[in-house]
Amino acid sequence: MNNNTDAGVSSSSRTDKRNSSIGDYIILETIGQGSFAVVYKACKEKDKKDVAIKCSEKSKLSQPEAIENIITEIRILKMLRHPNIVEMIEFLWDDKCIYIVEEFCDGSDLSKFIQKRQKVPERIVQKFLQQLAMGLNYLRSHNISHLDLKPANLLLVTKPRLTLKIGDFGFAKFLSDETYQGALRGSPLYMAPEMLLRRQFGAKVDLWSVGIITYECLFGKAPFASCNFKELRDKLIAETTIEIPEDCGISRQCQELLKRTLKYNPQERIDFEQFFSHPFIDIAHVPSPKTYSYAVELLHQAVKHDSKKEFKEAFNLYCDALAYLIPHVHAEKNVTRKQALQTRLAQYMDRTEALLPATKWIQPSSTPYNVLRTLCSSTSGLYTAIEIGHSADLYLAEGLYQRAHEKYVIALEMLMNLLPKEPPGPRKDHLLKQTNEWLAQASRCKALIDMTEIDKPQVDIGDVKELCVLQ
Known part of the structure; x- marks a missing residue:
């Protein structure tokens, strides 16, 4: 960090700094202006790399809160490094201004x-x-x-x-x-x-x-x-x-x-x-090396359970792995790698669907369902949500993924609206557990639906060419 106390602003004009400089940076143009600061596009003299420089005049920072804000801003930016946060390169100052030098974003805002x-x-x-x-x-x-x-x-x-x-x-x-x-x-x-x-x-x-x-x-x-x-x-x-x-x-x-x-x-x-x-x-489930590695580990676990005839666990793990891997198919730009990944996923999808008849863990008379049904019988909204969620379970068992997913979404919406008002107690504990289970099942349904859609062409978004590579 170069905290240069003589940034060397070689222009007497504060409103137009084109062809002037701040430290090692040549000012190219003004790209933004607010109550307390002006933002310039600039480039470094040595490597000609574009940057953005936020210039705050000290005369406008006379209020204690304004001074505290810029100190906090610099402190925060110094500690942040993330691909979805603008990165601060350094900060500079002279007798009139404080300058925060940041990465330049060429797509505006x-x-x-x-x-x-x-x-x-x-x-x-x-x-x-x-x-x-x-x-x-x-x-x-x-x-x-x-x-x-x-x-x-x-x-x-x-x-x-x-x-x-x-x-x-x-x-x-x-x-x-x-x-x-x-x-x-x-x-x-x-x-x-x-x-x-x-x-x-x-x-x-x-x-x-x-x-x-x-x-x-x-x-x-x-x-x-x-x-x-x-x-x-x-x-x-x-x-x-x-x-x-x-x-x-x-x-x-x-x-x-x-x-x-x-x-x-x-x-x-x-x-x-x-x-x-x-x-x-x-x-x-956003594509990243971490989610890819995790998906591969889920597949290894699924295969182990499958070989032991533990079909419920294998089914859930295959679905969870697909949920992580499908976004990678959409994100992959290399045609060869994309096709190879699609082929592998299709094989796992076939095995997942083949397990459905063996996954007889969903029964209308199951104990958790009966307990919840009894606990919620006096509250019509909760009772309806439980009934809808259970119908989703049955649709999933029949391989009707789209209908199952629709029912899960409806049930979860109802539960999430009602749960904040639910007082603490056994009923709320059961509802929270069931909600988490249905969230997981809804995610698995979505993965199975997405697999059936994976070979279809992407949505046409007209002439917005840059959107085609959005990830």
Whole structure:
């Protein structure tokens, strides 16, 4: 880190630094401007590598909170290294400014991406959300909350593939499970109600922002677009219903995620663990060397159980392995390797389906089902969810994967809406255990469905060429 106290800004102009320099960097153009900082595209004199330089004038950092923000931002950026987070290269300063030098993102930001296309296809929104989730998961592992998530702060890199990166940590804070109350931070349109209304807030404010961003990607505008701050505030105070357009063509899973992120009450809002594991996000199965190795280990275990005639365990393990490997097929760009992987997976799929008649572990009179049915008999919503989930089990046993998956999704949606209101006790314990089991079964169903779809051509996304390599 080169903390150069004489960065050598060779220009008297603060608004146009073209052909001037900051330390070893030549300023090329202005690419962004905010209340406290200007962002320049620059390149290093030696290697001509492009960078972005965020320039904060000290005269605008007179307020203690502004000074604290930039100190926190530098501290946070120094510790972060993740492919979905903009990387800080170094920071510099002189008598007038503080400069944060970061990697340059050649695809601009998600805001301009949306403006250009108006509406982003759901499949691409899903890929962006997975990348955003992986970045947020890394931040949560460090107890960091961004507090200013919005499309303009989600930057895009186009090479070697289109990649989303979280940027601008000017309002970020270290927040674990505690709540915090302070000045407004971020952009009101993307700000969680508890923050905008100056109530106690916690890390879940970032998940509200994710919901607003998702809505804007899908429908071309944020759900609370308003003429002024008062109008926006009034909508949030009134807890205005967030409308999802009819016949929008958005999948049930995507709609369910939207509804759960955009809960006015943060206690009812989806939490981070649920968000990361949500079927629409499912970062656990995103292709990586780690998930590939894990899938291979699952296959080894499946074969062992299969040889011992432990068919239930073998079936589950084959399905779990497929769930990890199918994304690798879609991500593989080498035609030869892709075909080889497809062939191997088809063989495992055949064996998995052959095991179904032998997996007689699902019975209508099974003890867990009867216990739950009895415990939930006085609560119609829970009773209905249990019945639907059990019908999904039966469809799976018959090899009707699509119908089984649909039933699992309906049952799980109902349970996840009802469980937060369920008081502690034996019934809740049984429900939580069953919910986890059905989540696993729904994932297995999805893997089996995806295997039947794997040879079909990809969705046509028109002339957006860079999306073809999105992973």
